Amino acid sequence: xxxxxxxxxxxxxxxxTYRVATLSSIVVNGVFGAVNAMxxxxxxxxxxxxxxxxxxxxxxxxxxAQSLIGITAIFGPPLDLGGRIRDGQVAMDxxxxxxxxxWWLAQDLGxxxxxxxxxxxxxxxxxxxxxxxxxxxxxxxxxxxAAAVALAVLVGFGLRYLYALAGFWLMDTRGVNxxxxxxxxxxxxxxxPLVLFPDPVAAVLRTLPWAxxxxxPAEILLGRTVLPGGAAGGLAYQxxxxxxxxxxxxxxxxxxxxxxxxxxx
Amino acid sequence: MxxxxxxxxxxxxxxxxxxxxxxxxxLLRRRRERVNAVHDVTFSVAPGEIIGYLxxxxxxxxxxxxxxxxILSPSHGRVRVCGLEPSRQRTLLAGxxxxxxxxxxxxxxxLPLRDSLALTRHLYRVPAADHAARLAELxxxxxxxxxxxxxxxxxxxxxxxxxxxxxxxxxxxxxxxLDEPTIGLDVVSKSAIREFLLRLNTEQGTTILLTTHDLxxxxxxxxxxxxxxxxxxxxxxxxxxxxxxxxxxxxxxVDLAGPADPIEVAGARTxxxxxxxxxxxxxxxxAEVIAAVAGAHSVADLTLREPDIEDVVARLYSSGxxxxxxxxxxxxxxx
Amino acid sequence: xxxxALVPYARxxxxxxxxxxxxxxxxxxxxxxxxxxxxxxLLALLFVFGHVDAxxxxxxxxxxxxxxxxxxxxxxADLLMGSVxxxxxxxxxxxxxTMLVRPVSPLVQLATDEFSPRRLGKNVPSAVALAxxxxxxxxxxxxxxxxxxxxxxxxxxxxxxxxxxLGACVQFxxxxxRELANAxxxxxxxxxxxxxxxxxxxxxxxATFLVPLAFISYQPALYLLDRPDPLGMWPHLRYASPVVAVxxxxxxxxxxxxxxxxxxxxxx
Numbered sequence: 001x002x003x004x005x006x007x008x009x010x011x012x013x014x015x016x017t018y019r020v021a022t023l024s025s026i027v028v029n030g031v032f033g034a035v036n037a038m039x040x041x042x043x044x045x046x047x048x049x050x051x052x053x054x055x056x057x058x059x060x061x062x063x064x065a066q067s068l069i070g071i072t073a074i075f076g077p078p079l080d081l082g083g084r085i086r087d088g089q090v091a092m093d094x095x096x097x098x099x100x101x102x103w104w105l106a107q108d109l110g111x112x113x114x115x116x117x118x119x120x121x122x123x124x125x126x127x128x129x130x131x132x133x134x135x136x137x138x139x140x141x142x143x144x145x146a147a148a149v150a151l152a153v154l155v156g157f158g159l160r161y162l163y164a165l166a167g168f169w170l171m172d173t174r175g176v177n178x179x180x181x182x183x184x185x186x187x188x189x190x191x192x193p194l195v196l197f198p199d200p201v202a203a204v205l206r207t208l209p210w211a212x213x214x215x216x217p218a219e220i221l222l223g224r225t226v227l228p229g230g231a232a233g234g235l236a237y238q239x240x241x242x243x244x245x246x247x248x249x250x251x252x253x254x255x256x257x258x259x260x261x262x263x264x265x
Numbered sequence: 266m267x268x269x270x271x272x273x274x275x276x277x278x279x280x281x282x283x284x285x286x287x288x289x290x291x292l293l294r295r296r297r298e299r300v301n302a303v304h305d306v307t308f309s310v311a312p313g314e315i316i317g318y319l320x321x322x323x324x325x326x327x328x329x330x331x332x333x334x335x336i337l338s339p340s341h342g343r344v345r346v347c348g349l350e351p352s353r354q355r356t357l358l359a360g361x362x363x364x365x366x367x368x369x370x371x372x373x374x375x376l377p378l379r380d381s382l383a384l385t386r387h388l389y390r391v392p393a394a395d396h397a398a399r400l401a402e403l404x405x406x407x408x409x410x411x412x413x414x415x416x417x418x419x420x421x422x423x424x425x426x427x428x429x430x431x432x433x434x435x436x437x438x439x440x441x442x443l444d445e446p447t448i449g450l451d452v453v454s455k456s457a458i459r460e461f462l463l464r465l466n467t468e469q470g471t472t473i474l475l476t477t478h479d480l481x482x483x484x485x486x487x488x489x490x491x492x493x494x495x496x497x498x499x500x501x502x503x504x505x506x507x508x509x510x511x512x513x514x515x516x517x518x519v520d521l522a523g524p525a526d527p528i529e530v531a532g533a534r535t536x537x538x539x540x541x542x543x544x545x546x547x548x549x550x551x552a553e554v555i556a557a558v559a560g561a562h563s564v565a566d567l568t569l570r571e572p573d574i575e576d577v578v579a580r581l582y583s584s585g586x587x588x589x590x591x592x593x594x595x596x597x598x599x600x
Numbered sequence: 601x602x603x604x605a606l607v608p609y610a611r612x613x614x615x616x617x618x619x620x621x622x623x624x625x626x627x628x629x630x631x632x633x634x635x636x637x638x639x640x641x642l643l644a645l646l647f648v649f650g651h652v653d654a655x656x657x658x659x660x661x662x663x664x665x666x667x668x669x670x671x672x673x674x675x676x677a678d679l680l681m682g683s684v685x686x687x688x689x690x691x692x693x694x695x696x697x698t699m700l701v702r703p704v705s706p707l708v709q710l711a712t713d714e715f716s717p718r719r720l721g722k723n724v725p726s727a728v729a730l731a732x733x734x735x736x737x738x739x740x741x742x743x744x745x746x747x748x749x750x751x752x753x754x755x756x757x758x759x760x761x762x763x764x765x766l767g768a769c770v771q772f773x774x775x776x777x778r779e780l781a782n783a784x785x786x787x788x789x790x791x792x793x794x795x796x797x798x799x800x801x802x803x804x805x806x807a808t809f810l811v812p813l814a815f816i817s818y819q820p821a822l823y824l825l826d827r828p829d830p831l832g833m834w835p836h837l838r839y840a841s842p843v844v845a846v847x848x849x850x851x852x853x854x855x856x857x858x859x860x861x862x863x864x865x866x867x868x
Contacts, residue, residue, distance in 0.1 A: 024779035031787035039648070039655075042798035046652035175626065178633030182640065192644040196651065285866065336700045338864045352864065359703040371698045376619045387611040388704050 003098050004106040011110025022118045025070060029119065030126040033066035037131055043196075051195040052224065056134040058193055061218040063127025065190040070119030071112045071149065072156035072213050074184045078177055079104060079160050085167035100253050101246065105157055112153045120149075136223055144231040148217040151238035155212045158245025159184070165249065168256040189215035209245060212238040275347060275440050275472045276310040276333060282341030283328050302328045304496040305342070312439070315466050315473040317487035317504070321578055325496040326476045330444055333474070334364055347439055360389060363433030367445035370429055372417045378428045379413040382435060389436040396435060403431045406461055423454030430461070434471075441465070443475035447482055459485045480571060492578055499581055513572035513580045517545040519558055520566040530557040541565070608704045612712035620716055627718055634721030638671060641793060642725040656798040657830050665733035665824065666795050669817035671726020673756030674789040679719040680757070681711050681764040685785065688771035688778050691863070700864075707765070707856055739824055751842055752820040758845040759816050762852035763788060769852070772859030788813050795821070797830045804831050812848060815841040 037059040044055035053061075069075055081104055084090040094100060127133060136142065163180045167173045185191050187210035194202045194215045205211055206226075216234045219226055227233035283303040288296070303325040310316050320326050331337035333346055335355030344351060349358045365371070372381040386396040404410055407427040412420055420428060426446065433441060446462075447455045459482060465471050477483060483490060483504060490507055492500035500507055517533065520542050527535035532549025547554055551569055558564060620627050645667055649660040658666070687710060690696040699706040739745070767781025774780075788811060796804040796818040808814040814837070822829055823838040 020774055020776035021779060024777055024783070028779050028783045028787065031783045032790060035787065035790045038799050038803065039794055042655045042794075043648050043652055046655060050651050175629040175633065178630055179636070182633060182636045186640040186643075191640055192647055196647055198647065198650060331697070334701050336697050336864065338861075340865075355700065356703050356705075359701050362701075364698075364701040366694070366698065369694050369698065371702075373615070373619065375622075376615065380615060380619065384612065384615045387615075388608060388702050390703075 004102060007098075007103060007106040008110040008113070011107040011114075025119050026122045026126065029066040029069055029123040030130075033063050033123065033127055034130055036062045036066075037127070040193075053193065053195045054134070056132055057222050057224075058196075059127070059131045060133040060135070060222060061189070061193045061214070063124055063131070063133060064218050064221060065188075065214045066127070067120040067124040068149070068152060068214055068217065069190070070115035070123070072152050073108075073111075073115075073160060074156065074188060074190060074213055075181055076177070079108065079164045081161070082164040082167050082173055082177075085164065086173075094257055100257075101161065101250050104161060105246075108157045108160075109153070112157075116149075134222060136221065138223075141221065141223055141231065144235065145217060145221045147235055148220045148231075148238060151235060151242055152213050152217050154242040155209055155238060155245060158242055158249060159209060161249045162245065162252070165252050165256060168252075168259060184210055184213070187211065188213040189218065193218070209241040212241045272312055273348060274309040274345075275312050275314075276308070276344070276474065277346075278309065278329075278333070278342065278344045279307050280342030281306040281329070281332060281339055281344050283325075283332060283337065284340045301496050303332070303339075303493075306493065306496075306498050307342075308491050308498065308501055310472060310474060312472055313466065313470045314489060315462070315486050316475070317483040317490040318474055318476045318493070319483065319490055319578065320476075320493040320499070324494045324578075326493060327444065328496075329493065330442060330476065334362065334442060335359070360436060361438055362440045362442060363436070363438035364442045365426075365429050365433045365444065365446055367426065367443070367448040370417060370425055371432055372425070372428055374418045375416055377414050377416050378409065378420065381417055381428070382432055385432045385435055391436050395437075399435055399437065400431070403434060406464065407431060407457075423450050423457070426450060426454070426458060427461075430458070434465070437469075438471065440472045440474065443473065443477075445477055446475060447477065447479050455479070455481065456485075462486055480577070492581065494578055494581075499578070507577065507581070510581065513577045514546045514548055515551065515572060516570040517547055517551065517554060517558070518568040518570060519543045519545060519562075519564060522563040522565055525562065528558060528562060530554055530561065532557070605705055605708050609708045609712055612704075612709065613715040616712065616715035617717055620718070627716075630716075631718040631721035634718055635724045638675065638722045639725045641790075642667065642671075642729055645793070656795060658795040658797065661733050661736045662821065662825060663795060664729045665737060666817045666821045667793050668726050668728075668730025668733055669753065669756060669820055670789060670792045672723060672730055672753055673760045673816045674785075674792075675719065675722035675726060676757045677760030677764055678722060679715075679717075681761040682719060683713045683715065684710050684764055684768040685778055685781055686710075686713065687768040688775035691771065691775050696863075706860070710768075737825065740826060745824065749824065752823070755841040755845040756816040756820065759812060759841070759848050760785075760789075762845070762848040763811075765852040766848075766855055769855040769859040772863050784811070792817050801831055804833070808833065808837065812844045815844040 040058040040062060041055055044050070044053075044058060048054065081090070081093075084093060093103070096103065159180070163173070163176055166176045170176065187205050187208055189205075189211065190213075194205055194211065197205065206215070216227070216238055220231045220234045223231075225231075225233075227237055229236065281303060282301070282305055285300045285302050287298055287300045306325075306329060318326060318329065328337065332339045332344060333351060335346075335351035335358055338352035346358055347361045349361070351358050371385075372378065373384065376384070382400060383396075386393075391399075404413065407430065409427060409431060412424050412428075415424075417425060417428065430446075441462075443462075447458055450458065462473060462475075463486060466473055473486070475482065475486070487504055489502065490500070490504050491498065492507065500510070516536075519528065522541065524540050525543075527538055528543055528545060529535070530545075531554075533545040533547050533554045535543055536546050537544040545554065545558070555567060558567075645663065646660075648655070649663065653659065655663060684707070687696070690699070690710065690713075696706065696710075699709040702709065764781075764785055767784045770777045770781055791799070791803075791807060792813040796807055796814055799807070804814065804818075807818075819838040820841055829835065829837075
């Protein structure tokens with residue numbers, strides 16, 4: 001555990017050196033948040049209630065989504081693991097006496113912790129300053145949101161870990177990454193809240209892991225009960241996907257390790 | 266002492282200097298200070314010379330190189346390269362010089378070497394016939410044949426360097442500027458590059474300016490060296506004179522069977538002891554010293570280490586600039 | 601100009617195309633991915649219009665016209681000039697220095713670096729949107745208006761190219777500012793994908809006079825549709841795109857020269 005804490009701290013420190021990049025990200029998230037919010041305000045101006053969402057709900061989801069970009073890395077960066085698989089250094093990682101998935105998870109949690117303070121909080125503050133957001137007064141709902149964000153980070157890691165692992169079987173993972181950075185934002189409800197999607201499409205997307213990144217946390221914040229059990233149902237949905245993705249990641253790691261050992265890297 | 270050059274110099278730097286503004290300190294109490302990266306550097310290079318431009322890291326070598334190639338504009342003094350003013354006539358100058366940075370390639374990573382070189386032809390607008398002839402010649406000299414069709418990213422460092430040299434020479438430049446051309450190369454590749462550069466210089470008269478940390482490069486290639494340290498010119502003259510002004514002994518690294526008192530033999534001085542390993546500074550013939558050490562101690566291993574440029578320059582400085590007679594102005598042109 | 605910039609540009613771009621053609625599968629997949637990247641934005645627009653008949657008075661087909669003009673201009677500019685956004689990276693790794701020791705404008709070398717036809721994939725959704733809109737809308741096609749469509753698309757593309765270069769120039773001063781430039785380029789494209797009227801007066805004015813995004817698609821669309829500006833801005837602005845394009849390109853050129861001079865006097 002001490003080792004993993006050190007790895008966590010290392011990930012946190014590493015990202016905290018990019019000050020200008022962090023500031024730029026906040027500006028970019030703020031700009032995109034504002035544009036998306038204004039478009040949705042125009043939509044709700046024409047029709048005040050869509051599938052139970054109000055303009056305020058939609059704008060709140062937009063800024064929650066922009067705030068979650070940094071922490072869940074929906075748009076990347078991919079894990080360094082992909083690069084290490086490509087150049088073969090991964091063989092050394094596999095020799096470390098620390099669980100492979102845990103090692104990368106600890107590092108990514110370090111990154112996420114830094115992003116929470118440096119990107120998520122300021123981006124949400126930008127949203128608060130520019131727009132009226134629908135924020136709950138109930139502290140219990142904030143606690144549920146905190147849990148939902150934590151689970152979103154785990155799901156985000158689980159997905160990116162699998163994208164990176166694809167490198168063991170594919171020669172060129174650029175294609176995987178390109179599709180991943182495309183599917184993630186769209187299927188998660190970040191580009192547009194899933195409530196605005198045509199119903200059958202939304203129904204399908206609500207069963208996929210990406211919904212756990214933005215749509216489910218947003219609905220927990222807004223106190224909407226789409227899933228059975230309300231907030232608890234949402235958290236359960238996220239937790240199931242996090243567990244499934246991490247288990248799949250671990251299983252594939254074991255197979256990849258055998259492959260590396262057999263082929264000698 | 267001052268010899269009048271018979272022809273127009275290829276490089277003519279007079280009082281060349283470059284200041285930088287360094288910003289330091291915490292965000293709110295930023296301090297800005299002027300830093301003198303290169304100060305009052307004067308030297309000139311005649312056509313057909315091979316000059317070693319030496320100095321420790323951070324001495325101002327690459328700053329000078331950047332000013333000579335037009336990447337950086339000087340803050341003091343003036344410089345002419347091939348009769349042009351680099352900072353104002355950068356594009357024109359680029360067509361008349363070749364530049365190779367040892368640590369990064371000018372070739373295109375994903376392109377086969379042949380395509381990369383063809384692209385270079387278009388960039389430099391070399392007529393197709395000239396290009397073909399020159400490429401054939403360089404292909405033979407540098408033995409590019411086996412990997413012309415290989416993408417650059419798959420080349421070994423030595424092969425890549427040969428490719429970079431070719432790219433820099435296809436337009437038949439008058440001056441070749443090389444920044445660490447042999448860095449990271451194996452012994453065979455190093456020697457191939459050195460022999461090629463010598464041939465280029467003697468057969469085609471290409472003037473060569475190179476920076477290097479490798480004393481082997483300097484010994485094989487440069488009759489004249491210019492040493493820069495802390496931004497100022499510290500020495501300009503024959504390599505032999507540099508050695509004489511700042512004699513730098515070779516070091517014998519001795520691994521004994523076990524820890525022992527410092528070795529005492531004639532012709533050497535023990536300068537460092539670390540467990541069973543000892544460092545001896547040689548002042549006599551290495552063979553005699555080795556024999557004496559082997560006779561008196563049980564030796565597990567021996568290594569003879571050549572001094573590198575850093576050592577020579579450090580010597581030059583520790584012996585005092587005045588004492589070393591650092592000929593700054595008295596000897597601007599030699600060879 | 602032609603010999604010093606366009607010819608080397610074409611040669612360098614062509615060389616990259618040939619290099620990428622060595623990996624055809626990757627090229628096709630990446631083109632599809634690029635197509636998808638802009639395709640989802642178009643999909644979002646279509647989904648939105650599934651709930652409403654018009655946004656700020658613009659119908660689906662009118663909105664598609666605006667989207668199509670924006671996408672065409674921005675993604676053509678991305679194809680031609682998009683690579684300049686990596687200036688900071690080139691400065692940090694030193695490869696910008698290698699561009700400076702070649703006898704071709706570093707801007708041309710930067711713009712063509714890793715030039716890839718796959719970026720045309722981004723143009724597919726906007727081309728489809730533009731074609732659909734032009735086909736469905738009742739536009740009074742005179743020869744002048746048809747010619748003007750071409751002029752407007754070229755002007756829009758030039759404006760976007762200038763924005764890309766301006767964004768890159770910031771990196772001469774702050775090398776890590778690539779994402780900041782994205783706020784201008786990608787943020788600008790996101791903003792002008794919808795008719796500016798939906799954002800209200802303040803934003804629309806800023807997007808007209810501060811960062812002239814209005815001349816990429818909104819004003820040209822008003823011209824093609826021959827309808828008054830719901831925001832009530834000066835009606836002659838719709839003819840101004842070519843002038844704005846020339847002015848912005850001149851500004852970008854000046855910024856590039858200033859940035860390059862700064863770089864060469866600091867060597868950072």
